[in-house]
Amino acid sequence: TQLLEQSPQFLSIQEGENLTVYCNSSSVFSSLQWYRQEPGEGPVLLVTVVTGGEVKKLKRLTFQFGDARKDSSLHITAAQTGDTGLYLCAGEDRGSTLGRLYFGRGTQLTVWP
Amino acid sequence: NAGVTQTPKFQVLKTGQSMTLQCAQDMNHEYMSWYRQDPGMGLRLIHYSVGAGITDQGEVPNGYNVSRSTTEDFPLRLLSAAPSQTSVYFCASRRRLAARSDTQYFGPGTRLTVL
Numbered sequence: 277t278q279l280l281e282q283s284p285q286f287l288s289i290q291e292g293e294n295l296t297v298y299c300n301s302s303s304v305f306s307s308l309q310w311y312r313q314e315p316g317e318g319p320v321l322l323v324t325v326v327t328g329g330e331v332k333k334l335k336r337l338t339f340q341f342g343d344a345r346k347d348s349s350l351h352i353t354a355a356q357t358g359d360t361g362l363y364l365c366a367g368e369d370r371g372s373t374l375g376r377l378y379f380g381r382g383t384q385l386t387v388w389p
Numbered sequence: 390n391a392g393v394t395q396t397p398k399f400q401v402l403k404t405g406q407s408m409t410l411q412c413a414q415d416m417n418h419e420y421m422s423w424y425r426q427d428p429g430m431g432l433r434l435i436h437y438s439v440g441a442g443i444t445d446q447g448e449v450p451n452g453y454n455v456s457r458s459t460t461e462d463f464p465l466r467l468l469s470a471a472p473s474q475t476s477v478y479f480c481a482s483r484r485r486l487a488a489r490s491d492t493q494y495f496g497p498g499t500r501l502t503v504l
Binding site for chain 1: 393422424429430431433434437447493494495496
């Protein structure tokens with residue numbers, strides 16, 4: 277059973293288009309992180325959101341944490357070819373196993389010129 | 390700072406062989422962990438450590454051992470390799486477990502194939 281469901285699993289778009297990736301769960305998380313991973317490399321942290329309803333912006337990327345802290349979204353405006361990569365969300369659960377991160381299966385984004 | 394380093398980058402084993410994947414960090418981080426990444430499965434936690442001498446099991450610990458004798462090093466041992474352990478293994482570290490805002494850094498990964 278996957279604790280965090282990411283959708284879509286694959287996304288292929290043209291440069292300049294907008295897109296949204298979703299990360300949903302029935303569990304409450306103390307924080308949620310978004311990572312980006314390039315082929316042959318480890319994931320790199322993009323952002324951590326910790327407060328319900330929080331919105332963070334990183335240039336053309338907007339991250340939102342749901343009010344109930346069960347879901348999150350990543351919105352990219354005017355996608356560029358350099359945005360291509362695997363996007364992973366990870367929820368931190370402090371209620372049971374301290375500090376454990378649960379990862380979604382990822383969204384593979386391909387941006388075409 | 391080198392960050393999180395992992396060796397080897399690639400490894401091929403035969404079923405039943407044992408080996409140790411090395412992980413080191415030079416950031417004086419308390420928290421270190423091992424994940425495996427399989428196609429379509431995301432990253433799954435194998436073992437983690439909150440400090441030297443303290444380790445605990447994650448989601449998929451069977452077939453793996455860890456120890457943490459120093460703050461810097463966190464090796465992962467495969468006791469008797471099985472084809473199901475074919476995967477990409479990532480080591481990660483984080484300054485403090487308690488701080489939600491601390492960044493978790495991942496190593497470049499070890500791609501393991503078990504024949």
